[in-house]
Amino acid sequence: MKDIQIRTHINPGDLGFVVYRHGVLYSEEYNYGVSFETYVGAGLYEFYKNFNPRLDSVWICELDNKIVGFLLLMHRENNAAQLRYFYFEPECRGMGLGNKLMQLFLDFAKECGYRSAYLWTTNELVAAHHLYKKFGFTLTEEKTSHEFGKPLVEQRYDLIL
Template identity: 55%
Template structure:
């Protein structure tokens, strides 16, 4: 990878293709095992969520953003319809692609689609260890709403729920 990598080198598509569900699951399992020591149960959690998304998918109210560089998947984000709310899930950027503004770009795309669909609320679950992600979410108006102790991912941690009220987000703009 070139040291001069920029956002212009990344393509972002909004449809799933054969192989994506498995690869997204693999990337999460592999990356979160290396970076946070999450176990196989985390990968199974992602697989189950991706299946749920696929089975209820409607392009009018659900969206994926698949980031690719030279035809290789290097990032991902998903918006899942939960009725009047949208759930942000499976936000991932490979380490060598961080720091070029891709996270901000994905959040901008997420927020645009959220407003386009006229969702009233958005939420996400993350863990206490993902400080950088939490900081990014808070920059977009998400705020901590709930925290629970968990060992669901093969180790003890705190799962944290963040919520964004679209009325609050609209009033800030």
């Protein structure tokens, strides 16, 4: 992990790469369709279009100048912070980066004065559920979905800060 750099600024190509890697990884690992990739693309467009450096942030993990992990905090109504597009390349999982980015996310959210944080995920991402619960998020909502090219359960996790 010592060789991994974390930056908080977006360079040209970063968002497109994150869309691409989400599409590839979630297809290979969970059999999600192209609709998932377009969902990520639309969300990243919304994030960048509404980006406010006092309220929003990204954490981009790089190893040898290659993106190997990503997380963003997006401001929402009611003084809430949304956690989105959290991913790591397979070779960088299990190194403690998830814990590091979650702590950076929560520290930034608290510095900004957010009252709550939330995220949406799916029932299939068991390792992610464990991490979210470890940091105090609780499952608050579930709904069946076919949004990503297959039947699944979307789940919302919330945290009061």
